[in-house]
Amino acid sequence: xxxxxxxxxxxxxxxxxxxxxxxxxxxxxxxxxxxxxxxxxxxxxxxxxxxxxxxxxxxxxxxxxxxxxxxxxxxxxxxxxxxxxxxxxxxxxxxxxxxxxxxxxxxxxxxxxxxxxxxxxxxxxxxxxxxxxxxxxxxxxxxxxxxxxxxxxxxxxxxxxxxxxxxxxxxxxxxxxxxxxxxxxxxxxxxxxxxxxxxxxxxxxxxxxxxxxxxxxxxxxxxxxxxxxxxxxxxxxxxx
Numbered sequence: 001x002x003x004x005x006x007x008x009x010x011x012x013x014x015x016x017x018x019x020x021x022x023x024x025x026x027x028x029x030x031x032x033x034x035x036x037x038x039x040x041x042x043x044x045x046x047x048x049x050x051x052x053x054x055x056x057x058x059x060x061x062x063x064x065x066x067x068x069x070x071x072x073x074x075x076x077x078x079x080x081x082x083x084x085x086x087x088x089x090x091x092x093x094x095x096x097x098x099x100x101x102x103x104x105x106x107x108x109x110x111x112x113x114x115x116x117x118x119x120x121x122x123x124x125x126x127x128x129x130x131x132x133x134x135x136x137x138x139x140x141x142x143x144x145x146x147x148x149x150x151x152x153x154x155x156x157x158x159x160x161x162x163x164x165x166x167x168x169x170x171x172x173x174x175x176x177x178x179x180x181x182x183x184x185x186x187x188x189x190x191x192x193x194x195x196x197x198x199x200x201x202x203x204x205x206x207x208x209x210x211x212x213x214x215x216x217x218x219x220x221x222x223x224x225x226x227x228x229x230x231x232x233x234x235x236x237x238x239x240x
Contacts, residue, residue, distance in 0.1 A: 039196030
């Protein structure tokens with residue numbers, strides 16, 4: 001049941017014919033976990049909380065660095081050196097006190113992944129390393145949780161929804177050779193500052209669609225974009 005304050009707050013969503021109070025109520029009942037609170041996570045966290053998801057979990061062990069400020073828009077100059085998760089928690093609570101913010105000031109590991117992911121309905125990947133993505137993928141597949149993948153680099157970004165309504169593709173469908181990717185390591189490329197906002201917004205959009213049942217979920221379809229040309233492509237992935 002929506003409170004009167006919530007009806008007023010979300011009025012511009014509720015007025016949409018395909019959304020309505022029913023859609024808003026579905027968001028309120030949905031729990032989303034954001035793994036990583038860097039460029040993607042800081043944007044995704046804001047839009048998830050603003051949209052009115054009932055519970056938003058945020059996970060990261062990093063602290064804010066000066067070079068983060070060009071794209072991680074949730075943080076400020078005087079917060080350099082402080083915990084991203086704790087800063088995000090404070091800011092997000094001030095944005096929307098109706099949303100429950102759950103914090104995990106740690107990295108996702110084989111030891112904690114199953115327990116934490118099992119508490120949520122949708123998992124949003126905002127990490128920056130291959131090992132974490134394979135771990136998210138495998139636990140989500142085991143627990144039958146939808147996994148919204150996003151990655152950025154240079155001026156290009158990718159997004160896809162894995163493990164949604166089986167048969168479904170997974171991250172291993174896209175990148176089957178885990179050993180090769182992990183061995184390659186994570187290359188710290190440059191990134192255009194606005195790029196995380198584009199991909200993270202698309203990820204949140206997919207979370208909204210999954211939670212409410214409106215629109216067409218980007219299930220088993222890899223979306224790519226290059227911001228220098230605005231060229232976009234979709235690649236349909238095999239399912240199993």
